[in-house]
Amino acid sequence: MVTQIICEEAARLGLPEPQSHARVSHRPNLIFTIGSGTPNLMLAAHMDTVPPGNLAAWSSDPYVLTHEGNRLVGLGSADMKAAIAAMLFAAARIHKHPEPQGTLTLVFSADEEAGSAEGMEWLLKQGLLKADGAAMTEPAGLGAQSWQRLFVAQRGHCVCWLTAQGKPGHSGDHVPRKERASYAFAKALNALVEADPFADWAHPVDGTKPTLNVATMVQGGMVPFAHPSTLKACIEVRVIEGMTEQLVLDRLRRVVSASGLGARVTIEPADAPLNWISPGTEAKDLRLLEAAKTAWREVVGSEPVLGVMTGGTDATNTNAAGIPTLPAFGPGSLGVAHQPNESLPPEDLSIAINLFEMFVRQYHSLPIPSAS
Numbered sequence: 001m002v003t004q005i006i007c008e009e010a011a012r013l014g015l016p017e018p019q020s021h022a023r024v025s026h027r028p029n030l031i032f033t034i035g036s037g038t039p040n041l042m043l044a045a046h047m048d049t050v051p052p053g054n055l056a057a058w059s060s061d062p063y064v065l066t067h068e069g070n071r072l073v074g075l076g077s078a079d080m081k082a083a084i085a086a087m088l089f090a091a092a093r094i095h096k097h098p099e100p101q102g103t104l105t106l107v108f109s110a111d112e113e114a115g116s117a118e119g120m121e122w123l124l125k126q127g128l129l130k131a132d133g134a135a136m137t138e139p140a141g142l143g144a145q146s147w148q149r150l151f152v153a154q155r156g157h158c159v160c161w162l163t164a165q166g167k168p169g170h171s172g173d174h175v176p177r178k179e180r181a182s183y184a185f186a187k188a189l190n191a192l193v194e195a196d197p198f199a200d201w202a203h204p205v206d207g208t209k210p211t212l213n214v215a216t217m218v219q220g221g222m223v224p225f226a227h228p229s230t231l232k233a234c235i236e237v238r239v240i241e242g243m244t245e246q247l248v249l250d251r252l253r254r255v256v257s258a259s260g261l262g263a264r265v266t267i268e269p270a271d272a273p274l275n276w277i278s279p280g281t282e283a284k285d286l287r288l289l290e291a292a293k294t295a296w297r298e299v300v301g302s303e304p305v306l307g308v309m310t311g312g313t314d315a316t317n318t319n320a321a322g323i324p325t326l327p328a329f330g331p332g333s334l335g336v337a338h339q340p341n342e343s344l345p346p347e348d349l350s351i352a353i354n355l356f357e358m359f360v361r362q363y364h365s366l367p368i369p370s371a372s
Contacts, residue, residue, distance in 0.1 A: 002047040003028050006084065006108055013092035021128055022110070023118040031128065032106035034095045039287065040103040041363045042131035042323070043091075043356060044314060045083045045138075045330070046112030046119060049076035050338050057340035071343035078332025078344045083137035084108060086331065086352035093357050102364030105131055112314050115273060120314040124321045133288040133363065135326040136313045137356070141333030146348050147300050147355075149307030150292060153205055154327035155238045156279035156312055158248040159270040162256070164188055166264070168229040175227050181220070184264045185231040189215055191259040192235065197251040203240045205282060208308035211238040235267065238310065245269065245276040280316045285324035291362035292326060299355040310334070329359070 007018065007030070015032060022028040052062040052075050060066040062075035072082075087106055094104055107129065109119030116122070123129050141148045166181025177183055198210040213236040220231035237248050249267060256265050269275040283289065296304040309315075311334055315327035331348040 002084075003030055003108070006030060006047070006088070009085075009088055010092075013088060015088065015092055015095055018106075018108075019128075021123060021126070023122045027110040027118045029110050029119055029123055030106075030108040031123075032091065032104075034091055034104040034106070035098050035102055035364075037101040037103060039132040039363065040105060040130065041360055042105040042107060042129065042134035042318070043087050043360070044107040044109065044120065044134060044136050044318075045080050045087060046109045046116075046314065047084065048111050048113045048119075049079065049081075050113050053340055059341055062340070062342075067346070068343070070345055072346050072349075073341055073343040075342060078139050078342050079334075079337035080138060080330060080332060082332055082344055082349055083139075083330035083352060086349055086356055087137060089353045090356035090360065093353075094360055099361055099364040102360075104360050104364075105129070109314065116314055116317055117273070120317045124317055129321070131318075131323050133285055133325070134315075134318045134323050135288075135292070135329040135359070136315050136318075137330030137352075138309075138311075138313045138328035139332030139334055139337055140328045140330055141335065142310065143335045144333060146331045146333055146344065146351070147296070148305075148333075149206075150296055150304035151309040151326060151328040152284075152289070152306050153203060153241060153282040154279055154309035154312055154315055155208065155210070155240055156277045156316060158237045158239050158243075158245050158276055159274045160235050160249060160252065160267050161270060162188060162192075162233045162235055162252075162265060162267050164231045164261075164265050166227065166229060166231075169227050171225045171227060180227050181229060181231045182227070184261050185220075185233070187259055188256050188261055188265045189233060191255050192252065195255045197255050198237070198243075198248075201240060201243065203308045206305075206307045208240060208310065210240055210243065211310075213237070234270070239279055240308065241279045241282060243279070277312055278316050278320070279312075280319035280325070280327070283324045283326055287363060287366055288324050288326065290366055291359055292329065294362045294366075295355050295358035299351060299358055329355075
């Protein structure tokens with residue numbers, strides 16, 4: 001179990017024993033507290049991964065970290081086992097040589113990939129976590145490299161279902177083409193594919209736009225030999241700060257309505273909690289930003305460029321709890337995560353350790369008040 005490995009390694013490094021909290025016994029969350037007083041900075045990572053997918057597509061055993069060329073390959077190497085290791089080593093340095101004041105809270109949560117209902121969301125709702133600022137150590141790259149942007153905001157998502165109605169019947173009988181569910185279904189999906197209903201939206205940080213993803217899942221039909229009465233497609237929209245679920249639904253419905261299908265096609269929200277995950281709020285806390293920028297310049301060696309994370313992280317939950325949060329600040333890239341041969345360069349581990357350490361020390365020592 002990942003929690004056991006983390007606890008064993010933390011003990012070897014001399015870190016204090018963590019608190020363990022679990023909504024369900026087999027999925028514990030770990031919280032380490034280093035130092036004391038204010039300000040309190042939280043570094044957070046999730047311990048779960050997505051499934052490996054097609055094992056034949058992997059060049060090595062996904063459950064064994066393998067050094068291949070100039071990459072470390074393995075399931076979760078980028079998202080986000082490397083960050084977990086770096087957090088522990090950076091925390092050990094800080095524990096050994098602490099700043100005069102300030103608390104570092106390390107959170108290793110159970111199920112971010114499954115929605116966080118047993119992880120960060122639950123921990124916050126139980127009142128088990130407090131912090132003045134936070135950073136998710138999620139992959140901060142979008143291509144093949146780590147740390148391409150200093151992400152200060154992220155996108156959320158809206159999920160809904162498009163349902164097309166039609167006349168059912170035997171496929172050997174003549175059901176007029178325009179009366180079939182497949183006709184309305186195809187026409188509605190094509191209208192959405194060709195439309196750009198959120199063209200007027202762009203994030204002020206870097207111009208990141210919403211993304212409309214049509215038919216990420218499709219359902220319908222009973223047998224190959226009959227016209228179905230209904231066909232359904234999942235519509236997912238990656239949303240940016242300021243958008244609402246109702247705005248998304250209204251615009252999608254407007255596109256479908258304009259295609260002349262009337263009441264034959266409906267768009268309704270998915271079941272909670274998948275229907276809406278908030279994009280959260282842009283991090284504007286001065287102490288958090290200055291600490292991150294200073295550490296970035298010193299360790300990564302470049303001037304940080306602010307950006308919006310195109311995916312979503314547990315920053316949604318910390319934002320909801322009123323904690324200013326950087327949504328992604330760790331090693332790895334979304335460009336290699338969630339797919340076979342997930343990997344990252346070995347040197348990114350040492351960079352991450354140094355980055356996290358300097359970030360924490362800067363956060364604790366900077367005489368910068370939080371933005372009101």
